[in-house]
Amino acid sequence: MQYESASVSERRTLPPAVAVSTVAFALAPPKDATLDSSTSEGLDPTALWIPLVRRTRAPFRDMWALPGGPTRWDETLADTALRTLHDAVLRAPGYLEQLYSFGGVERSAQAQRLVTIAYWALYGEGDLAADPAATPQPEHSRSQRGRWDDPNGVTALHSDQSRDEPDSNVAWFSADRLPELAFDHGDIVAYALSRLRSKTEYSAVAHRFLGRTFTLAQLRQVHEAVRGQAVDPANFRRQALAQGYLVDTGERETGTHYRPARLYRFAAEAAPSENTPEQQHPQQTSPHQTPPRSRP
Structure with missing residues (x-):
């Protein structure tokens, strides 16, 4: 009907x-x-x-x-x-x-x-x-x-x-x-x-936004966008490298008008699983998570 x-x-x-x-x-x-x-x-x-x-x-x-x-x-x-x-x-x-x-x-x-x-x-x-x-x-x-x-x-x-x-x-x-x-x-x-x-694991989010290789500045942009605020470049660089999930590829950017930056990739253990794409297996929200109240 x-x-x-x-x-x-x-x-x-x-x-x-x-x-x-x-x-x-x-x-x-x-x-x-x-x-x-x-x-x-x-x-x-x-x-x-x-x-x-x-x-x-x-x-x-x-x-x-x-x-x-x-x-x-x-x-x-x-x-x-x-x-x-x-x-x-x-x-x-x-x-x-x-x-x-x-x-x-x-x-x-x-x-x-x-x-x-x-x-x-x-x-x-x-x-x-x-x-x-x-x-x-x-x-x-x-x-x-x-x-x-x-x-x-x-x-x-x-x-x-x-x-x-x-x-x-x-x-x-x-x-x-x-x-x-x-x-x-x-x-x-x-x-x-x-x-x-x-989400505490920003690296998993960054995987979805970035290509196979990326600069630290591009990785910082993901963190800034997710957090909604700028972060100090020097502190971010030090912390990102100290966490151990980045691998220096030994390569640099090409085609830039400034000093080319180093290119990194994520370590294999930091990458999200490719065997469980959410397009095939969407996750259900946990019962303890409460949505906001709907507006009248």
Whole structure:
């Protein structure tokens, strides 16, 4: 039974709809991205960036929201997260993990009650540098099923818009300077940031953002973005080298206009396991972790 056609008494007995929303973090937006207007002075090197989608229908029409949408009958939750994220960013993330379930009674305004399974994703520099035209398109993509925020899946793309072109309703924002978001998506972002910044093993996070080799300055940028504040370069260098998880490759940067910096890689024991990618085995949130209260 469709919610819109149900009577008031019938709506009270309908089960909640299930949707997925994803907070996707990157050190910098892709080169072809539309940026929030407040970034006119340049990108903040100590910020994480996330893509948001402008809603095209009620409720919360014209407000920004996380990429996501209803899960399909023939999709896993992770598949829905990957599909809707690809629709917004046109590229697959390097890492995807289930974050938490949000099911406040009041969170869907006057629409059908909605339970959202939140994910978080990490985009490395290589992930965002990929050519959208060469990126495999997930099954049930927007060109086949419609826009991400269309519950009926019938709103087609504009005839002049290719799936490889950025959507005009998608923009990248600094995670610390977000507009008011639809639903309780502001709470979801805050919770994802808290989880990310509470991780004690920053090396595991850095693995997802950096390439095979990197400079200490690039590694420091990851730590600054995750923490949301600058760190002293000399202290960071001393501490990073003392922890023993970095290996000097003996190589240096090339093509720079300054003295090339040394290139490092992570030691094998510091690398996250490649046998358990979260896109295949999303972790459940531990019972003792409590999400923030949803806004009324």
